Amino acid sequence: MNKGTYDAVVIGGGMSGLTAAITLCDAGKTVAVISKGDPVCCLSTGCVDILNSTDEPFDGISSLPFGHPYGLVEQDLIIEACEHFMETAARGSLPYAGSIHKNRHLITPIGMKKTTCLVPKTMEHANCDENEGIHIVSFRGLKDFFPSYIMLQYSNTGCSIFDASVSSTIGIAERFEDERFRETFADWLSRQHIPEGKIAIPAVLGIRSSFSIYKELSQRTGRTFFEIPTLPPSLPGIRLFKCMKQAFLARGGHLYWGSEIASVEKLGAIIEGVTLKNPGRVGRVQGRAFILASGSFISGGLFARMDSVQETVFGLPVYYPENRSGWFKDSFFSRGHQIEKAGVEVDSSFRPLADAPFKNLFICGSIMARSEVMKYGCGHGLAIATGYAAARSCEGFVR
């Protein structure tokens, strides 16, 4: 074996890829992650959907249709994966709240309810009923957040606007990282007349230290806060991604960021290495096993041509609904478009199905066939469960 050959090379630095990578690091393996860009996680609410189509997500998993990738992960392993995630996040100063046995409902920026399961602690108190007194604190000029939509649904709502002299969520979050700004903000807040019980704030409480900022603000003002996740770019999603990436690096993992796979070196049914398109320092990365976690269409793991769907790194066979005119339903507001079923089919060890050519390749995350992440509301949950399980399978292979 060559020097500089990793035990495992993960392609795709999203929730599934990073989960797999961290799991393998924890098992003492040497791991590299190659990713062409930021994952979908950065656009997400940062909340972990396990299964939104039911109230009790863990129980609901067993009644998913045959062929859903959750079905490949043993029940115990799903629990283990979630515990592993909660632990990783807490160690990265981004503690999560919630249990995989019960879903919760968050207020969305238009005052509707979003079902989800595990939430960052800054959103722990977001379960509200329509009559509860809520006070919204927003920021002047904020692009994607309009308190009146929430006030319409929650009748006992008040609102105050703070001028942070920046108007993007990221800009405001950056300011919250500064202690003096936090002081000014807390002083201002104490001067507002706020009869309502809870304070809702768009998710801008910092980038790196959200939980400690949240705690400090609660202590300074003596109030109960919760964050409302906003549209992309979304701070809670970015925090989650940064936390996972940091966890991987802290465990000695190697990151090749901004690199796309240019070509694959193979010997028979074994992948030996990949060459990177933007080589930077290293042009080739070799591994004993490979994990493909390159995501679905949004991330480019899958690509739809006019009449077919392709897997973009290895050219693996892809399952997809045949007739393009049936890919999407007529209504924008109905979930469950057929095209969501597209993806790579795998066997119980997370390897591409039967006639697929490679023995040391494992698949996880939203690139898996029939995952229908939108329909079932299982984005990060499925990524975490399959990332964890695929890593276990891969670990057995490289042992």
Add this chain to the structure above:
Amino acid sequence: MNVKDVIIIGGGSTGCGIARDLALRGISHCLIEKNDFAAGATGACHGLLHSGGRYAVADTDAAAECIAENRILSRIGRKCVEQTGGLFVRLPGDSKKYRDAFLKGCERLGIETEVLSPTRALELVPSLNPALEEAVRVPDCSIDPFRLCMLNIVSSKARGGEIFTHHEVINIIKERGRCVGVKLKEKLSSSIKEIRGKVIVNAAGAWAQRIAILAGSSLPMTLSKGSLVVTNHRLSNMVINRLRPPSDGDIIVPNEAVCLAGTTSVAVDSPDNLEVTSGEVETVAWEAASMVPEFEDVRLIRTYAGVRALLNSESLDGRQISRSFQIIDHKNGLFSIIGGKLSTYRLMAEKLCDAVMRHLDLKRACLTAEKPLEGQEELRGYPLSDRLESLKDIICECELVRRSDVERVIQRISPKHIGDIQHRTRLGMGPCQGGFCTYRALGVMQETGKVSPEESIEILKEFLQRRFKGIRPVLWGDQLREEQLIEYIYLGILSMESY
């Protein structure tokens, strides 16, 4: 009581042109449009200001009208006409005979042509199919249909014309067998108004038959749907036509930052609820790709469909003024105008107004061909340099529209619909097709109190569904990727479906 000389129904190019013509002749009038200006065929068309070349062989009347109007509009409407020039390209296998007839026809009609070698054509438009045999240059232009309508309305309003957009004519008031007024319904509030007039002009395009029926008249029409696709960038700076008898998918027109390609022609029963099929998209993209090969891979950002209305020929009985459009005096105070083109809208308006003047027994000459369109100076658009100045204020990233642009439109016209803002700022016209910015623009709109928060969500939902319909046929490649993102934002993050 509100009494006008003329009530115009329809705010497409025809209706708006008539409003201006009447205004310049000093005739009191109002115009009623059930949506926004250019909501019908006008807004769904290619935006090609024809040189006449397309009709030079088979329909010389239409061709003569086109070249004459092309020159007039180039003069009076500098700011909404882009002098792109056009090419008719002959590909291997296209008939040489047709090309000869084409050149002869153009010469007879006075349409300037220049025959170009493949090398010269490729210099002008590098994206052309390099296998072309030759190209003929003609004075085709690109015209912005929405601006055109608005500029015509400027003249009307300045002279007391009353304009009701988002008002639908739901009935025609008749007394002793004559049409004496209309009943209109405000779309959002459903409140009803009545307006009286001496003459009612039916410029409702594909909906004209329905208006005629309300008036107790008949107007048998045949409807034909045409679909086109929009690319996410300009593949050509000139209009590209195929040098062969007119058929499906043989025109590509540059417009602002994009290109439009089309069209198809499919018989339909109703002008509402138009669907663009995947098959139509493939036909158009395939035909366009034979002229500009990049069409095979280019990102299509949406589809549109419009309906052409043709009068059934047996009902013409000699009253036609030109073969390309028809004016019908229903002899009960209602005049209908059917057919024609965007390119000849001014001529159509002139002829119709002449007929109305005769009916009213008034003699005032048409001035629309001489007087430049008013208000063009303000319609400079939003030049890139201006827009880059305050990037931090941008709410539409694709087209660089600022919050202040949106606020200005809101102040000026009190819009009730997102389309009112889109057409005036290009908000939402880029690759994401309003997926991101519409929510923001509506948020700003309800903040100003022009619509309530509930209304703005209703408008947004309606917009998203309409948008989806236009995009669904082109969902593959990058457009599919973007669509999944938008779906996740509205359903996954906002839970909009439960509203």
